Amino acid sequence: MKFSLINVIEQSGPLVSGYWLQDHIGSLSSAIEVARATEAANSNKIDVAVVAAVSSPCATLSYWSGPPRLDIAR
Numbered sequence: 001m002k003f004s005l006i007n008v009i010e011q012s013g014p015l016v017s018g019y020w021l022q023d024h025i026g027s028l029s030s031a032i033e034v035a036r037a038t039e040a041a042n043s044n045k046i047d048v049a050v051v052a053a054v055s056s057p058c059a060t061l062s063y064w065s066g067p068p069r070l071d072i073a074r
Helices: 028-041
Strands: 002-012 015-025 048-052 063-068
Touching: 002 028, 002 063, 015 028, 015 048, 028 048, 048 063
Parallel strands: none
Antiparallel strands: 002 015, 002 048, 015 063
């Protein structure tokens, strides 16, 4: 499966808004592991959400509003 990691700027319930960081191909649990490792690498100063893969010809620095967070059980 393919997922995207989003740098969360705002969250309302399970919906997040923020900037695309990277895509991840694998299981949801492996995507969550990568998200937590990314947070740790940034001294836990950013919140990284796992969402369904976003579709864009150029996702880099794209702002996404409203995808549901799949790693909600934090």
